Amino acid sequence: MNPIDPKQGRSSAPSIPKDPTSLVLWALAVCALVVLLAWSVLLNLYRILERNHLAGVGVEVLLVLVGLLPLLLLVPVWRGLRNAGQARAALAVKDLITTRVKATEAREWAQYAIGYGAAVLLVFLSVQFLLANDGAVGSTFFRLELxxxxxxxxxxxxxxxxxxxxxxxxxxxxxxxxxxxxxxxxxxxxxxxxxxxxxxxxxxxxxxxxxxxxxxxxxxxxxxxxxxxxxxxxxxxxxxxxxxxxxxxxxxxxxxxxxxxxxxxxxxxxxxxxxxxxxxxxxxxxxxxxxxxxxxxxxxxxxxxxxxxxxxxxxxxxxxxxxxxxxxxxxxxxxxxxxxxxxxxxxxxxxxxxxxxxxxxxxxx
Amino acid sequence: MSFLEIRDVHKRYGELEVLKGINLKVEQHQVVCLIGASGCGKSTLLRCINGLEAISGGEIRLEGDRITGPGVDLDRLRRKVGIVFQSFNLFPHMTVLQNVTLAPIQVLGIPRAEAEARAMELLRRIGLEAKAKAYPDQLSGGQQQRVAIARALAMDPQLLLLDEITSALDPELVSEVLNLLRELAAEGMTMLLATHEMSFAREVASKVCFLYQGVVHEEGPPEQIFGDPQQERTRAFLSKIIEAGRL
Missing domain, CATH: 1.10.3720.10 (MetI-like)
Known part of the structure; x- marks a missing residue:
C-alpha cells in the first residue's frame, strides 16, 4: 500500500458549510403563518363565546394570553437569524470553524422553530375543527352543562x-x-x-x-x-x-x-x-x-x-x-x-x- | 459388576448419529474424565446417563440396575445421579439458599428447616455461606458454578456428572471450582466429567477416556493417555492441546 500523501490524500482545509439563512427564513415564514392562524382561530372562538353570552373580562384576558403563546415561536427564529448573521460575518473573515459552528446552531434553531410551529399549528387546527359550523362540532361533543x-x-x-x-x-x-x-x-x-x-x-x-x-x-x-x-x-x-x-x-x-x-x-x-x-x-x-x-x-x-x-x-x-x-x-x-x-x-x-x-x-x- | 456400566450406547438425532456404540465402566469412588474435541459426544453421553436424553440403542446400568429404556423411573434415577452444567443453570428467580433447598424439600420431602440447615452446611463448605440470600446474577461465574455443585450435592447423589463445568468461566475463576472438585474426589465422590482441563484430569482422574467420533477411542490411566498415548488420533488431539498451551 502506498503511503498517503498528506498534501494530496485529503484536503486539510475544512469544507465551507452551507448558508443557513434560507432555512431560517423558511422558519420565520412558517412561524408567522402559525401566529396569524392562531389569532384568527382565537378571534373566531371569541365571537362564538360572545354570541353565547359567555364572554367576559376573564375570558378576554385568557384568550389574549393564549394568543401571546405562539409568539414564543419567534424566540428560536430570532436566535437562528442571529447565528446565521454571525456565520456570515465569520465567513467574511475566513474563520471557517466559527462559520461551521454558527451555521449549525442557526440550522438547529430553525428546525426547532419549525417543529414547534407545526405542533402549535395542529393544536389550533383542532380547536378550529371544534368551532366549525358555528361551534356545532364542539357543542355536539362537549356541551359542558350536559x-x-x-x-x-x-x-x-x-x-x-x-x-x-x-x-x-x-x-x-x-x-x-x-x-x-x-x-x-x-x-x-x-x-x-x-x-x-x-x-x-x-x-x-x-x-x-x-x-x-x-x-x-x-x-x-x-x-x-x-x-x-x-x-x-x-x-x-x-x-x-x-x-x-x-x-x-x-x-x-x-x-x-x-x-x-x-x-x-x-x-x-x-x-x-x-x-x-x-x-x-x-x-x-x-x-x-x-x-x-x-x-x-x-x-x-x-x-x-x-x-x-x-x-x-x-x-x-x-x-x-x-x-x-x-x-x-x-x-x-x-x-x-x-x-x-x-x-x-x-x-x-x-x-x-x-x-x-x-x-x-x-x-x- | 461395575458401579456404572455403559454398553454399546447409541444416540441419534434424526440422521445425525452422535454416539456410535459407547462402552465405558465406572467403579465406585472413581473419577473418570472424558476428553475429546467439541462435538465428539461427551455432553450427550452425560445427558443420556441421567435421562435428559433418551438413548437410541444399547443400555446403561447403575449398580446393575438398568436405567435406560421403557419403565425406568427417571425422577428416582435423578435423585441418585446429579449433573452440573457448563452454563451453571441456576434458577435466577431464587436465592442461593432456595436454589440449593428446592429439590431436597420438594423431591425428597425433607422439612424446610432441616433442608436449610444442610444447605447452609454445604454453602459453608464451598465458602459461600455469606451469599445464601444473594441471587445468582449477583455472584461471579465461579461462585455460581460452586453453588450449582452444592445444589447437586444437596441431593446426596451417588454419582456426579460434570459437563465441562469450567468452560464458561473466566480463567482466574477456574481454580476455585477445580479445588472444590479435588476435595470431592478426595472424599471418594464418584464422578464422571467431560473436561478440557487436561492438567486437572491428569492430576485427579482414575481413568481418562478419549472420545472420537462417537466412540471411546482410547482409555486408560492418565499417565498412559497423557504420557504414552497408543492411538494416532489421541496423539493428534493431545498435540493440539499442547500447542495451545493447555497441557
Whole structure:
C-alpha cells in the first residue's frame, strides 16, 4: 500500500458549510403563518363565546394570553437569524470553524422553530375543527352543562365496567394459564388435551369478541342451558369475555413459558423435580415476570371491550351514555365515558412502556 | 459388576448419529474424565446417563440396575445421579439458599428447616455461606458454578456428572471450582466429567477416556493417555492441546 500523501490524500482545509439563512427564513415564514392562524382561530372562538353570552373580562384576558403563546415561536427564529448573521460575518473573515459552528446552531434553531410551529399549528387546527359550523362540532361533543348534569349517572354506570373487567381479569389469569399448560402437556396421553386446547384458542381468537358476547350472553339463556340460564347478563358477559380473552392470554402465557431457556428444564428435571414441579417452581415464576407487559396490554384491550356488553342490554357506562345521548340529542355524555375509559387505561399504557423499558435495560445490562 | 456400566450406547438425532456404540465402566469412588474435541459426544453421553436424553440403542446400568429404556423411573434415577452444567443453570428467580433447598424439600420431602440447615452446611463448605440470600446474577461465574455443585450435592447423589463445568468461566475463576472438585474426589465422590482441563484430569482422574467420533477411542490411566498415548488420533488431539498451551 502506498503511503498517503498528506498534501494530496485529503484536503486539510475544512469544507465551507452551507448558508443557513434560507432555512431560517423558511422558519420565520412558517412561524408567522402559525401566529396569524392562531389569532384568527382565537378571534373566531371569541365571537362564538360572545354570541353565547359567555364572554367576559376573564375570558378576554385568557384568550389574549393564549394568543401571546405562539409568539414564543419567534424566540428560536430570532436566535437562528442571529447565528446565521454571525456565520456570515465569520465567513467574511475566513474563520471557517466559527462559520461551521454558527451555521449549525442557526440550522438547529430553525428546525426547532419549525417543529414547534407545526405542533402549535395542529393544536389550533383542532380547536378550529371544534368551532366549525358555528361551534356545532364542539357543542355536539362537549356541551359542558350536559356533561356536568349527566356525570354522576355515567360514572355510576361506568363502575359496572370496572367491576366487570376486574372480575374477568382474575378469571382470565387462571383460565389462560390452564389453557397454556394444557397446550404443553407432554406425551401421547396429552395429545387429545393439547388438540382440544389448540382448537379452543384458535376458535376464540378467530371470533370477534362482540359476537362471542352476543352468542354466549343471549344464546345460553335462550337455549335454556341449566345453571347458566339463571345468571344475570353481566355474569354471562363476563363469561364471554373470559372465554374470548382467555384464548389471547393463554397465548401470552405460552410465549412466556416457551421463552424460558430449555436449560432451566434440564436443571430442574436433573434434580429429580417432576414435570409439574418444574412448571410450578421454576418455569412459571420466571415466565410470569416476562409476560406482565403483554398481559397488561391484553387487559387494557379487555377493559375497553367491556363497552361491548351493551349489545346484550347490560347498562354499563357506554350504554347509559348512549341513553342520555339519544334523549338529549347530543353526544356529550358519551364524551364523558370516553374520557373515563382513557383516564383508567392511559396510566396502564404508560406503565407497560416503563416495564418494557426496564426489561430492555435488564436484558441488555 | 461395575458401579456404572455403559454398553454399546447409541444416540441419534434424526440422521445425525452422535454416539456410535459407547462402552465405558465406572467403579465406585472413581473419577473418570472424558476428553475429546467439541462435538465428539461427551455432553450427550452425560445427558443420556441421567435421562435428559433418551438413548437410541444399547443400555446403561447403575449398580446393575438398568436405567435406560421403557419403565425406568427417571425422577428416582435423578435423585441418585446429579449433573452440573457448563452454563451453571441456576434458577435466577431464587436465592442461593432456595436454589440449593428446592429439590431436597420438594423431591425428597425433607422439612424446610432441616433442608436449610444442610444447605447452609454445604454453602459453608464451598465458602459461600455469606451469599445464601444473594441471587445468582449477583455472584461471579465461579461462585455460581460452586453453588450449582452444592445444589447437586444437596441431593446426596451417588454419582456426579460434570459437563465441562469450567468452560464458561473466566480463567482466574477456574481454580476455585477445580479445588472444590479435588476435595470431592478426595472424599471418594464418584464422578464422571467431560473436561478440557487436561492438567486437572491428569492430576485427579482414575481413568481418562478419549472420545472420537462417537466412540471411546482410547482409555486408560492418565499417565498412559497423557504420557504414552497408543492411538494416532489421541496423539493428534493431545498435540493440539499442547500447542495451545493447555497441557
Amino acid at each position: 356533561i356536568r348534569d349527566s356525570f354522576g349517572l355515567v360514572l355510576g354506570a361506568f363502575w359496572k365496567n370496572v367491576w366487570m373487567f376486574c372480575v374477568a381479569e382474575v378469571l382470565i389469569l387462571v383460565w389462560g394459564l390452564v389453557i397454556a399448560v394444557a397446550r404443553m402437556i407432554p406425551g401421547r396421553a396429552g395429545q387429545p388435551i393439547r388438540f382440544l386446547a389448540t382448537v379452543y384458542t384458535d376458535a376464540f381468537r378467530g371470533l370477534p369478541t362482540i359476537i362471542s358476547i352476543y352468542l354466549i350472553a343471549l344464546g345460553l339463556p335462550l337455549a335454556n342451558v341449566p345453571v347458566v340460564r339463571d345468571w344475570r347478563p353481566e355474569w354471562l358477559a363476563i363469561l364471554a369475555l373470559t372465554m374470548s380473552y382467555g384464548a389471547y392470554v393463554a397465548e401470552v402465557y405460552r410465549a412466556g413459558l416457551d421463552s424460558i431457556h430449555p436449560s432451566q428444564w434440564s436443571a430442574a428435571r436433573s434434580l429429580g423435580l417432576s414435570f409439574s414441579q418444574t412448571l410450578r417452581f421454576v418455569i412459571i415464576p420466571q415466565a410470569v415476570r416476562r409476560i406482565i407487559p403483554p398481559l397488561l396490554n391484553d387487559f387494557i384491550a379487555l377493559q375497553k371491550d367491556t363497552a361491548l356488553v351493551n349489545v346484550v342490554g347490560v347498562i354499563d357506562g357506554f350504554n347509559q351514555a348512549k341513553i342520555i345521548a339519544s334523549n338529549k340529542f347530543n353526544l356529550s355524555a358519551v364524551t364523558t365515558v370516553a374520557i373515563l375509559f382513557m383516564i383508567i387505561t392511559i396510566p396502564q399504557t404508560r406503565l407497560v412502556d416503563r416495564l418494557l423499558e426496564q426489561e430492555k435495560r435488564r436484558t441488555r445490562g
